[in-house]
Structures are given as structure tokens and as C-alpha cells.
Amino acid sequence: MNEAVELARELIRIDSVGGGEAAVAGPLARRLSEAGFAVRTHEYAPGRTGLVARWGTGEPVTLTGHLDTVPLGGQAWRHEPHAAEIDGDRLYGRGSSDMKAGVAALVTAAERHVRRTGPKVALELVLTVGEETGCEGAIGMVAEGLVSRSRALLVAEPTANRVLLGHKGALWLEATTRGTTAHGSMPHLGDNAIYKLARLIGVIEKFDPGVPEHPWLGPSTVNVGTVRGGINVNSVPDLAAVTIDLRTVADQDHGRLRERLQAALGGEATLGVLVDLPAIWTDPDDPLVRALVEAGAGAPGDRPAASYFTDASILAPACGGAPTVVCGPGEPEQAHVTDEYCTVHRIEEAVEIYTAALARFA
Template sequence: MPSTDPVALTQALVRYKTVNPPGEEHDCAHHLGDMLAAAGFDVTYVDAGERRTNVVARLGNGAGTPLCFTGHIDTVPLGAQPWRVDPFGGEVVDGRLYGRGATDMKAGVAAFVAAAIDHADALAAGPGVVLVITSGEETGCDGAFHLTEQAGVLGEAGAMVVAEPTSNQPLVGHKGALWLRAFARGVTAHGSTPEHGDNAVYKAARMVGALERFDFGRPAHEVLGRDTLNVGTIAGGMNMNSVPDVCEVGIDIRTTPGASHADIRRDLEADLGGDLAELETLVDLEGVWTDPGDAWVAEVYAVMAEMLGETPVPRGAAFFTDASALTPHYGDIPTVILGPGEAALAHQTDEYCVVDRITQAKAAYATLMQRWSAA
């Protein structure tokens, strides 16, 4: 049986337009599901909305807990900057595979699917794997959370690899995300008589000052650093010559594992005081952390040290992943983020993935699958 080419599969996945919104991952998901079903995997499709398809594929003898691999197939929009290449062409130039989603993270998905298909016979004879391929990750892990709410669909897992872009460096954690929208409200009036109104923009400006000074009151994490807060958007007013009666502020908070998002929200409400009319939660994702001394993590380090030519050291990511939903669902299993993409190229114009990293990732995933099955 010929080997499954992860580079060609990445190209095929890039050619599906799964920009989120709207996502429309259905066709891409079924392409992967059909391949896995043909290799003997038990494939389940779970829709989280119209054409918002997730795939759960498993193979094993049921005698042990499988190893989980996960990745998402939605992408962010193209952005305003023109691309030099077709963003959905999957073109390979000078050892780089270009396209929206090439690095984040269709190359990672292609690599673990290719590895699983090529080793299906061995996986079927042992505890095997469960592959969780999701929709809607870019807007807050929507697909993954939907899967956790479906009784029995995800089954069990003993450890997990998240194939997000890390240049094939194994990471043992990532920050959480708490996205909030704060509203200041006032009373409108004619711009020539502002004393008759109550200016919501002035209230929002005071809130922004308080947000800039906000103190989380927590020590830095030994690897992931400090919790952070960024004011990303502000919008208010209906025209130049009216007193604005509403203004909203978008807040992006990234937290280290162990932070209480409920406590942070409470402290923010106290700091923003009477200028705050309402605080709305848009995204609430906990951070993820696995002890670098965990025995399975040490095995991952050993596999990657041989491939990379250097011994990995504990590292983490500032971005979030579907592990925020899946790791606690599976009982806080050991979790490693490990994928062929380049994190710095995620969401960028002319996004690409280095071809050699895709083949290296497939080899790494195959080794981890084989070792898990042999344990």
C-alpha cells in the first residue's frame, strides 16, 4: 500500500475554503473522514451548525485507552493586504507550501491523518488513536466545546497531541483567553448643548485608563509569564454633532493556568466602577499546563530530540487551542502542542508551512502512535 503523502494532503485541505466566518468545514471534514473510513477507522460526523462539521475517528482493539490527536480545519479571513499567491492554491515554492490555513493548521491535521492511515494495521491491534478534527476553533473552540456536550462521542483518551503550529517544538501548555465587551452608557443630546447629555465616550475613556492600570495580582508563571490585558477595540457615538449615549470597549485578556476568570471579572467590575454599565463575556477559555516531568511528556521530548537534534526544554504558547475544551473533558490528561506550522505565520498574509516540517511531523506522530500502541 503506498504511503500517504502529508504534503499533497495539506494542499488538498488548503483548497477547501473554510474561512471562519462562515466556516463551512463540511466538505473538508468529509474529505478527511472518507480517507479515514477507507483505512478502517470508525468515523463519526457531528455538525455544530449548518455545514459546520466535526470529525471523530477512532481505531483500536478497545483493550486500552487511545492516544488523541486533534486539530481544526477552519481558518481566519484573508485580511485586507493582497496575497502574492493564490490563498487557496496550495502552491509549493522554494520548499514552502502557501495558502490560508497551511500553517494554522491544516498541515498539522494532514500530518496526523497521514500517519494514522499508514499505521492503521498496528493501531487496530492495540489501544490505538482517536482523531478529533474540529470546526470553529478560531472563534473560541466552538466545535470542540460542541463535541464535549455530545454524550459518548469523544470517548476516552490517555494523552493528547494538539497539532497547532510550533515548528515541531513540543510545548507543554498555553494561556487561556477571556474576551470581554464593556459598555458605557449615557444620554444623547445635540452636540451644541453637551450639558444636556451624558457622554458615554468620556466614561469609556476613563474605563480604558483603568484597564491600562489593571493589576492581576498574580505572580508570573514559570514558563508562560504574566497574565496580560489588551484593549483591542473601542466604538461609540452615532455622528459628530451628537452626544454619544453608548460606547463599547473590547478587552482581550490572556491568563496563565490556574487563574480564576470569575475573580478577574469581579476585580475588573470593581475597578471600572460607576462608568461601567455592562460587562459581556464573549470567550472564556482556561489555560492548559502539563508537568514537563510527566513520563509521557518525557517520551515526546525523547522522540523530538532525535528528530530535531536538540533536547526540548519546557515551553508554552500565548495562543489558545482546542485543548481548553478537550483536555479537561478527558480528565486533564497529559497534553502536548506539537505541529509543523510556524506560529509567527499564523493569520498572516502569504501564510506558508515549510514542506520538510510537514514530513517531519508525520514521522513524529507515527513514532508516538507506535510507542503508545506498544506500551
């Protein structure tokens, strides 16, 4: 069986749901070190270790993927989530599409690139933790100066091996209202924070982000995700909060967006930032895009952007604003689902695409 498929199975068998990435990073670090890479590890928290592996001299092409996976959910799985079972052309397991197959394909392609004869481009693999919960690992790596300026950035998130030119940004905020508690039988003695919040939710629903629709990324959007408040039924609540998911387009100023929303909410709510990740967009004529398409990846087409965010929001600026492309073997619609799978042939195909694209880049 293809070595990348076997590596993907090895990684899927390691449970890294919401943590424990050190167990995934360990074998990858040893493997890359044996292939000639200089490996540095980054411990975000105990048991949560990512790595940066560098080979060659000069500005590299940066290859990136994350090692964490999302929880399994409440529904029963037909295929045991960490057995890495293959049924026909499908490799099942949590993280198969999102994104241990992509990590396996990147590592295998990097090893092949180092072994090949002829011109070679320098490589830097950045394998992160905590991507699913706001790119915490990537933020820590950048803060410690572990990520190099690079010629290009390739993110192996699931795209079914189609080239995507970027993704929307995410600005997650929490709006909090405060009041005064009192007994529920005497509400006139209190100040109900939930009533205040309820009025503001309608304002959020109608909020205009204030930027035109991007020709490829689409409109900037707003959504209320959660609402919480109160401690018991017979008390006037003195605290309530709502989380707000703003998805942004290229060049949209998050600071200005937050100011606009605060002005719309007025003085009854305070805004706190939960996640702040800018949008990513790359010119379709960029050399990395052309190299991947010529190597066999699917062209961007009519929907050339990912619907999800990636570590590129953090890594691309750290790489010096490097052109960034998302292209990986996973199936986008399989991310986070029960009985998640990746097709075997796409994993093998991804290795060939990456290897050929790196050779063209060199």
C-alpha cells in the first residue's frame, strides 16, 4: 500500500481529539529527522506539541497542516473512529479528511522531494496543534519566531485535491450586558441583563458589516452562535452574553468592524474578542497556483475559496505575506462528520501533485 496511506492510518489510530497532539508529532518528528530535516518542537501545553521541520537553504516553500481533531459527537459510529479501517476506496476515522491524510501526504511528498535528483526548493513543514479551536498552536509558534519567511504557503486542508485561493476570515466576539440582581417576585428592584441582551440581538441580526461583497469570497456575514444568562428561574439576571461569528473578506479591517458593531450596540454591551483571524486571498495567476494545477490538482473553478478558516490566517503574515493556496486530499464535506472518511486514491494523488509541484517550483 502507498506509504502516505499507511502513514495516514498510523496517525488516525492516535487519538488527538482536542489535544494529545504530542503523540502524533513524535513519530513525525523522528521520521522527518531521519529524512534529513532539522526539527524543532513547540509545546503549546502539556501533551500538545507541534513541530517545525526545515530542509535546505534560502527561502522555503512552507507546507502546513494541523494534528488535532474535533470531538466524535453523540451519534454512534459504524466504523470505529480510531481503527483506520479501509473499506474499498475509503479510509475511515476521525481526522481522515480533516486532516491527517493531508499531513501524511505533505510529509511523504517532502521526503520524496529531498530524495529526488535535480533542482530542489527548500522546505519548511509547520505542523500545528489547536487549529480547530482558533489556531492557538500557530499563534504560539509565530510568537516564538519559529516560522520563516517563505516563497509560498501550501495548506493541506480538505479540498478533494482542488486548488482553493483562500478563505474568509473569522472575528468571533462576545457581547456582554450587565444589570442588577433581585428576587424574581420583585423584578422592579432589579435590572434585567437578559432583556437588554434580547434587544441587542435584533440589532446584531440586522448589522451591516459595511463592505461590498468580494467577487470570489462572497459577502461578509454575521451570525449569533450562543446565548447565555441568568443563574436560576426566580432571580433577576445581572449578567448575559451572546457570541457573534463574523466572517470577513480580503482586506476587511477587523478593528474597524468591531468599532462599527460596538457603535451599533451602544453603551449597553461590551465586546470581547474570542478569535481574530484575517481572510486569505491569492492571485489565481500566482506561480504556486499554476504549479499545482499543472501537476494535476483541480483548477479553482467557480468557487475558488474555502468556507472554513485555516492556520494560514496566522502563518501567511509570518511567512512575509507569502502567496497561499489550500489544497489537500480530504473531502471537504467529510470534515467533522460521523464516520468521517478520505478516499485512498486522493491521498496517493496528493503526494504525486505535491511532489510534481515542488519540482516545478524548484
